């Protein structure tokens with residue numbers, strides 16, 4: 001299988017590098033295309049894949065077309081794919097809000113997979129939800145899952161509503177974690193810790209708690225029960241959060257991202 005990644009930005013490059021390191025694809029079977037001449041020049045010097053600047057030189061060679069450009073560049077790109085595409089090609093798109101139907105109609109390609117990765121994909125710790133048009137076979141889906149797994153974990157969802165929903169949980173989620181970290185670091189600074197010590201305390205607290213959670217079968221609620229004894233310090237903090245409705249506010253925030261993803265899809 002020959003893969004073409006379109007868009008050598010943050011995400012496109014992340015996937016291209018992860019796929020090339022994974023040994024799923026031989027070097028000559030991985031191509032990357034970007035419209036910026038400077039970017040392709042620098043990529044040619046370092047890259048482990050074939051680098052292209054013109055779609056006509058690489059699209060006809062591809063079995064799988066991985067689209068990683070911003071949604072506002074998609075219309076122009078779809079027109080070109082429509083002109084150059086060949087039967088049997090598969091599209092995987094990670095563009096936020098661009099629906100499978102839109103891509104099928106605009107490109108003339110019926111085998112379309114829509115995926116939503118997140119930022120930790122850059123270090124192989126991402127989570128990507130994905131769903132596919134009926135025209136994509138089970139065997140093709142298995143190959144696609146292997147490719148998506150090169151950046152972390154993938155999750156097949158039954159329809160596109162869950163892609164928008166996962167935007168509100170895992171897609172935008174890293175920013176919620178950073179928000180929580182920032183708040184705790186600001187509290188640490190206020191208590192008199194240096195910026196560096198605040199960072200050490202907070203980052204290791206997150207890392208340790210997540211690791212503990214991952215290594216057990218306990219729910220977050222059960223862990224909270226375990227650490228928060230009546231009249232103790234942790235209970236005081238959790239009570240303060242409950243009194244201030246923090247959990248409801250976080251749920252509301254996740255729904256805001258979900259709703260925005262739906263809105264962006266309608267704009268397309």
Ligand SMILES: NC(=O)c1ccc[n+]([C@@H]2O[C@H](COP(=O)([O-])OP(=O)(O)OC[C@H]3O[C@@H](n4cnc5c(N)ncnc54)[C@H](OP(=O)(O)O)[C@@H]3O)[C@@H](O)[C@H]2O)c1
Pocket residue numbers: 006007008009010011012033034035036039068069070071073076077094095096116117118119171
């Ligand atoms: N970043 C994330 O965490 C994240 C998470 C989930 C989904 N996504 C989705 O991933 C997609 C890519 O995001 P990104 O952050 O990687 O964007 P990015 O850094 O802007 O990368 C996109 C690249 O594609 C190039 N490009 C634009 N039109 C092109 C065309 N027709 N042919 C070839 N190359 C073209 C751009 O060149 P120019 O700079 O010259 O325009 C740029 O180098 C977006 O649709 C976004 O919704 C991103």
